[in-house]
Amino acid sequence: MDSLENNDGGTLVPPLQDGSPLLEMRAVTKRFGGIAALNSVDFSILEGEIHGLVGENGAGKSTMMKIIAGVHADFEGEMFVAGQPAQFHSARDALKAGIGMVHQELSIVPDLSVAENVFLGHQPVRAGGIIDWGYMNRTAREQIASLGLEIDPTKRMGSLPVGLQQLVELSRVLFSGARIIILDEPTSALSPPEVARLFDALRQLRAQGRSIIFISHFLDDVLEISDRVTVFRNGHKVATTPAAELTKDEVIAQMIGRGSAEMTMGEETELCGDDSHPVVVEVRGIGDGMALKDVSLSLRRGEITGVYGFMGCGQIELSRALFGKGNLRSGQVFLEGSPVRFRTTATARRAGIAYVPENRRMMLFRTEPVFKNVSIAILDRIARLVLRPKEEQRITGNHIEDLQIRPPRTDIALGNLSGGNQQKVALAKWLTHLPKALILVEPTRGMDVGAKEDVIRIVKSLRDKGVAILVLSTEPETILTLADRVTVMKKGLVAREFTTGHLEKADLLAAA
Amino acid sequence: MADTVDIKSTRSVKRFLAEQMRNIAPVFTLIVLILFFSLQSPVFFTLDNALNILANSSITGIIAVGLTFVILTAEIDLSVAAIANAIGITVAFFTMQPEYVNINTWPMYGGLAIILTLLAAFGLGSVTAFGVTVIGIPSFIMTLAMMQIADGLSAVLVRGQIAYNFPDFIVMLGSGKVFGLRWSIIVCLIFLLVAHLVLKYTRFGRYVYMVGGNREAAEYSGVNVKLIIASVMIISAMCSGIAGMIGVAYFGSAQQNGFNDFLLTAIAAVVLGGTSLFGGRGGIGNTIVGLLVLGVLNNGLDLIQIDSFLKILIRGLILLAALVINVYAQKLKESSG
Ligand SMILES: Nc1ncnc2c1ncn2[C@@H]1O[C@H](COP(=O)(O)OP(=O)(O)O)[C@@H](O)[C@H]1O
Ligand SMILES: [Mg+2]
Numbered sequence A: 001m002d003s004l005e006n007n008d009g010g011t012l013v014p015p016l017q018d019g020s021p022l023l024e025m026r027a028v029t030k031r032f033g034g035i036a037a038l039n040s041v042d043f044s045i046l047e048g049e050i051h052g053l054v055g056e057n058g059a060g061k062s063t064m065m066k067i068i069a070g071v072h073a074d075f076e077g078e079m080f081v082a083g084q085p086a087q088f089h090s091a092r093d094a095l096k097a098g099i100g101m102v103h104q105e106l107s108i109v110p111d112l113s114v115a116e117n118v119f120l121g122h123q124p125v126r127a128g129g130i131i132d133w134g135y136m137n138r139t140a141r142e143q144i145a146s147l148g149l150e151i152d153p154t155k156r157m158g159s160l161p162v163g164l165q166q167l168v169e170l171s172r173v174l175f176s177g178a179r180i181i182i183l184d185e186p187t188s189a190l191s192p193p194e195v196a197r198l199f200d201a202l203r204q205l206r207a208q209g210r211s212i213i214f215i216s217h218f219l220d221d222v223l224e225i226s227d228r229v230t231v232f233r234n235g236h237k238v239a240t241t242p243a244a245e246l247t248k249d250e251v252i253a254q255m256i257g258r259g260s261a262e263m264t265m266g267e268e269t270e271l272c273g274d275d276s277h278p279v280v281v282e283v284r285g286i287g288d289g290m291a292l293k294d295v296s297l298s299l300r301r302g303e304i305t306g307v308y309g310f311m312g313c314g315q316i317e318l319s320r321a322l323f324g325k326g327n328l329r330s331g332q333v334f335l336e337g338s339p340v341r342f343r344t345t346a347t348a349r350r351a352g353i354a355y356v357p358e359n360r361r362m363m364l365f366r367t368e369p370v371f372k373n374v375s376i377a378i379l380d381r382i383a384r385l386v387l388r389p390k391e392e393q394r395i396t397g398n399h400i401e402d403l404q405i406r407p408p409r410t411d412i413a414l415g416n417l418s419g420g421n422q423q424k425v426a427l428a429k430w431l432t433h434l435p436k437a438l439i440l441v442e443p444t445r446g447m448d449v450g451a452k453e454d455v456i457r458i459v460k461s462l463r464d465k466g467v468a469i470l471v472l473s474t475e476p477e478t479i480l481t482l483a484d485r486v487t488v489m490k491k492g493l494v495a496r497e498f499t500t501g502h503l504e505k506a507d508l509l510a511a512a
Numbered sequence B: 001m002a003d004t005v006d007i008k009s010t011r012s013v014k015r016f017l018a019e020q021m022r023n024i025a026p027v028f029t030l031i032v033l034i035l036f037f038s039l040q041s042p043v044f045f046t047l048d049n050a051l052n053i054l055a056n057s058s059i060t061g062i063i064a065v066g067l068t069f070v071i072l073t074a075e076i077d078l079s080v081a082a083i084a085n086a087i088g089i090t091v092a093f094f095t096m097q098p099e100y101v102n103i104n105t106w107p108m109y110g111g112l113a114i115i116l117t118l119l120a121a122f123g124l125g126s127v128t129a130f131g132v133t134v135i136g137i138p139s140f141i142m143t144l145a146m147m148q149i150a151d152g153l154s155a156v157l158v159r160g161q162i163a164y165n166f167p168d169f170i171v172m173l174g175s176g177k178v179f180g181l182r183w184s185i186i187v188c189l190i191f192l193l194v195a196h197l198v199l200k201y202t203r204f205g206r207y208v209y210m211v212g213g214n215r216e217a218a219e220y221s222g223v224n225v226k227l228i229i230a231s232v233m234i235i236s237a238m239c240s241g242i243a244g245m246i247g248v249a250y251f252g253s254a255q256q257n258g259f260n261d262f263l264l265t266a267i268a269a270v271v272l273g274g275t276s277l278f279g280g281r282g283g284i285g286n287t288i289v290g291l292l293v294l295g296v297l298n299n300g301l302d303l304i305q306i307d308s309f310l311k312i313l314i315r316g317l318i319l320l321a322a323l324v325i326n327v328y329a330q331k332l333k334e335s336s337g
Helices: A061-068 A091-096 A114-118 A133-145 A162-174 A192-207 A219-225 A248-256 A315-322 A345-350 A370-375 A389-403 A419-428 A449-464 A476-482 A505-511 B002-040 B047-072 B080-093 B110-135 B139-158 B168-175 B183-201 B203-213 B215-220 B225-251 B262-272 B284-303 B308-335
Strands: A023-032 A035-045 A050-054 A076-081 A099-102 A180-184 A211-215 A228-233 A236-242 A268-272 A279-287 A295-300 A304-308 A330-335 A338-340 A353-356 A437-441 A468-473 A485-490 A493-498 A500-504
Touching: A023 A061, A035 A061, A035 A236, A050 A061, A050 A192, A050 A219, A061 A099, A061 A180, A061 A211, A091 A099, A099 A162, A114 A133, A114 A162, A133 A162, A162 A180, A162 A192, A192 A211, A192 A219, A219 A248, A228 A248, A236 A248, A248 A505, A268 A476, A268 A485, A279 A315, A279 A468, A295 A304, A295 A468, A295 A493, A304 A449, A304 A476, A315 A353, A315 A437, A315 A468, A345 A353, A353 A419, A370 A389, A370 A419, A389 A419, A419 A449, A437 A449, A449 A468, A449 A476, A468 A476, A476 A505, A485 A505, A493 A500, A493 A505, A500 A505, B002 B284, B002 B308, B047 B080, B047 B183, B047 B203, B047 B225, B047 B262, B047 B284, B080 B110, B080 B139, B080 B225, B080 B262, B110 B139, B110 B168, B110 B225, B168 B183, B168 B225, B183 B203, B183 B225, B183 B284, B203 B215, B203 B225, B215 B225, B262 B284, B262 B308, B284 B308
Parallel strands: A050 A211, A050 A228, A099 A180, A180 A211, A304 A468, A304 A485, A353 A437, A437 A468
Antiparallel strands: A023 A035, A023 A076, A228 A236, A268 A500, A279 A295, A279 A330, A330 A338, A485 A493
């Protein structure tokens, strides 16, 4: 296929004669502020192979890739490209040596056209410094077409759905002529047909002798496309194995280190979902036409329902939809049996839904005193017209005592509190009048152990008081510590439901 | 332990300064200006002149009250002067004009004229509110459009003519006095007082500050952010409209471009006073100081017979200085948490 040819010159690495690795990393250690994200890791890539790389969140995959791509120039260990020692000081250096990377975080410019995004940083210029728009649009169209897509290259990038944006960004690196192409979780927002097209393109690149490193949480995908699979765990390499010799369960076992280590908190749980509990919120087939496709689930009184899924599986959108944010295109939500449609967060709150988003900044006022942060959600209950700050302070004082918020003061600016205490304040604002349903997104992410345990205790006591709780997380530990029943989401759909019985991390990873 | 306390206390000193800079700098400016002009001109520091300054600030003051609400929510309203003018003209349109004024009017009973005019102001504010909250047009652009619309209404209603007659009640508020004090000053003071009470002591006022402080957080706390934004846009239009009615009576005439200076002056008053352009900080107290700084400056520059071209430049430079302090105070605040 012609369109898979380089568009800016040949590669700079001499071809390899024997079967020695094209890229070899030896004993790589990388520390962030004293903490090792990678610990003496060896890693190598052959010419013309697709190399799958998997591991749990935080295992060090992205860190290793950023070292290879020249983003982290400062690390311990050695690097060889085609047998020659290599040292990159920047991503530009790596690109010159034929290494291109698509980062986990999209790096597109929404206000530029699709073609401009494809050629970002190296626009074709004609004599006199004029940008060659004709060439640019034509080539961009061809490249995108080779991924099986019909996209007008003059369209604004931001107007495309996220999946297509991701493919356009991919095409930028796929066609850059790079000899080693790194794809860090490229498929999280892609639909199955889009994934199939991407895989076709990857196979063609492999046939041309390019090497591809493919990182993904979707283990079936990884096993399907890869020649070899490397598993990272906790900053170490567990193994590199030919994909043909691996099963999904073996990969999962390698990822979570079954057998050797003892089970710790959050590794497994006994579910106790009870269908005799009355349904508080019922979600029937809702979708937003984008990330959220078709999800049904029930929140029951006195139960914590966990929703697990990878980043981009639609759980954020699901949670927003239940709190009156985001546009529902299909489906229905019932609150205590009657259909509801929340157009604003204010109506959702008044109906008895409480919400704590994934990021504390999104619901706290850092420069305002603690009591105003707590009272904001109940102001209409305390005061119809004229504020009663004394009452606000009294209520806040009670919560501070109950939740052991430190320092125990109602009038200092919230920004002075530690992250864990801020999270407690975020919870406290919903506790004065118990909500019917409480929705928590990533309730313990990034918290220290003590604060985490406090939050878990608070959430469980709310459940015991009869609140229907929905916990959404991308961390299996969070789900396994909190949930009484679990729904696993995958690409906007419900992949599996677990109601009772033994559940462990491997089950969640296998289902997602 | 001692370390963390130290860090905390230096941080809070920094924060205290950041917070106070916003409030102290304008007051300091005001005092310096008053001292300067008192030394330069014998008539500056007299009761008569003080009342003069207040009278000249009163129309701006009423507009600035509405604008304070808008800026506190981190929005902006560029249509205030145009709405003031259009509404001033509207009230004239509902009043019998002298025969030599060649305007098609709909004369009616004064009270009714005032009510209809207030409704017109409400209508214009509602259009802005709709555009900003329901359609989602940034307030900067929406109010720019509203500025054109209001100017257009003014043009259509007066057609290049000048109207001189207004309802009696309006004339009294605009040019009448009680106990030697102009009604316009009293009206302005009432607006300032009520707005202050609303902002500091009512639930609505709290929402205004919280929406300005962190709009996303307000929304995730179940505050109807759009309703708050819509309300402040309407409040701003109403304040502008009332300022316009009293203003035309204060000037004695209503005509196209009658309020041209007032957009800049009203925004300057709010910002000079120290209300944050990023929302959530400041208030009516700040706006009062800002109004006084501008009033004293304009009045004083007239008294010391300065080159009138230089006067414009000086006003511009002082506004720039205020903006620098405003943005700097915000940065300081954010970095100190
Ligand atoms: N820029 C950074 N600063 C500090 N810590 C980092 C940085 N990047 C990654 N880390 C830490 O290094 C570890 C590995 O992260 P990462 O390589 O992103 O994992 P993965 O991609 O496998 O999910 C994590 O604990 C993460 O918090
Ligand atoms: Mg990663």
